[in-house]
Amino acid sequence: MKLKFLGTGTSQGVPVIGCTCEVCTSENPKDSRLRSSVMVTTDEHRKILIDCGPDFRQQMLANHEHTVDLTLLTHEHNDHVIGLDDVRPLIFKSGKDMPLYCYSRVGNEVRNRFPYAFADVRYPGAPAFDLHEIENKPFTVLDTEITPVEVIHYKITAFGYKFKKLAYLTDAGFISDTEKEKLNDLDVLIVNCIRKFDPHPAHFILPDVIALFEELKPKKMFLTHISHHLGLHDIEDTLLPSGMHLAYDGMEINF
Incomplete structure (x- = not known):
């Protein structure tokens, strides 16, 4: 199987509108982070999209992706669902x-935000979704x-999602001990890390994910949902403990 990072940024994306910090003005493509989403390609070459934010159309075109067989949603915040209307060409x-x-x-929430996709009589150009509650x-x-x-x-x-020995978690600020049991003996753990130092009420920061790495001991950890406050990719990546890396848009992992 394969996982491709379509986006590794926070809800504002990077660069942030109006910001002139060194990350937002960097010319390194690894410092440009669209809203967080990944594409998983199965052993049978089927395409599973995790989250569909406002950059979905741009992400599909930039990565030469042409199909989505199903979509998993982690939660209902706009940076993870508001791109669903742009799935129309695939439908x-x-x-x-x-x-x-x-x-x-x-x-x-999807029904409330896209009511026209669930109308009894739909406009001919409207999307159509087959909702499965899990x-x-x-x-x-x-x-x-x-x-x-x-x-x-x-x-x-x-929800985060685990495939084989890879787990993808985004927008986490706490994981219970019961759920951590699912994350033992992983080859790859992907987890959100919004910034370096200042505590955040909803997201892990760098000390949190380092502690998680030391506790769960995955073979590799990749950080995503990264804001401009974490720093430049090529500098910060070298400062992480061995086995930890910053993910970047377009990066692929085989597992």
């Missing part, structure tokens, strides 16, 4: 509703077993 091409897998709460237990789709990992994001629960 029209396939002639099938786009399958969405998520919490029931998230599904309700719980915190493994399920199999496209011949692939997927294990949700529940995390706390400020005051709401969100």
